[in-house]
Amino acid sequence: MKLKVFWILNLMKKYLDNFYFNLSFSIIWILFSIFLFFIKINPSNVPSILLGDKVFHFIIFFVMAYLLLRTLRYSKINYNFKSKITLLISILIFSFLIELVQNFVSYRSFELYDIFFNFLGIFVCYFVKIK
Numbered sequence: 539m540k541l542k543v544f545w546i547l548n549l550m551k552k553y554l555d556n557f558y559f560n561l562s563f564s565i566i567w568i569l570f571s572i573f574l575f576f577i578k579i580n581p582s583n584v585p586s587i588l589l590g591d592k593v594f595h596f597i598i599f600f601v602m603a604y605l606l607l608r609t610l611r612y613s614k615i616n617y618n619f620k621s622k623i624t625l626l627i628s629i630l631i632f633s634f635l636i637e638l639v640q641n642f643v644s645y646r647s648f649e650l651y652d653i654f655f656n657f658l659g660i661f662v663c664y665f666v667k668i669k
Contacts, residue, residue, distance in 0.1 A: 557612040564605040571598045575636050578645045592655040599659035603629055607667055622664070629660050 553559045574594075603626065610625055611617045633656035641648035 555612060557609065557614075560605065560609040560612055564602075564609045567602055567605050571602060572636070574598065575640065576643065576646065592651060595652050595655040596659040596662075599629065599633060599656045600663045603660045603663035604667060607663070626660055626664055630657060633657065633660070 606625055606629065607622060610621060615621050634653060637648050637653050637656075640646035
């Protein structure tokens with residue numbers, strides 16, 4: 539039984555340390571988040587939670603920053619402070635552009651609080667992420 543567990547853990551580590559696996563997972567997450575940001579949601583069907591959808595903005599961008607930092611770590615690009623900051627600024631610009639485009643969609647709106655929670659998710663991820 540122990541041998542099977544170690545074999546599975548080694549296989550998982552092999553894939554988790556693979557650049558292409560991380561890149562694929564990051565792209566899927568970005569596409570999924572774009573879908574979520576533009577899906578039409580009926581407010582009467584959504585349960586009321588504290589801070590509304592802000593928690594979801596935080597989680598989506600926290601995970602996005604984590605996945606992209608992990609992809610950067612296994613890429614051929616130097617994993618240094620400058621490359622990490624460049625990546626995080628790119629995610630911040632993406633966050634702002636998503637909110638800006640939502641302003642032109644009839645069933646969505648531009649909210650500064652959404653951008654704040656997007657930024658918060660990105661920065662918390664940067665300071666929490668190990669290595």
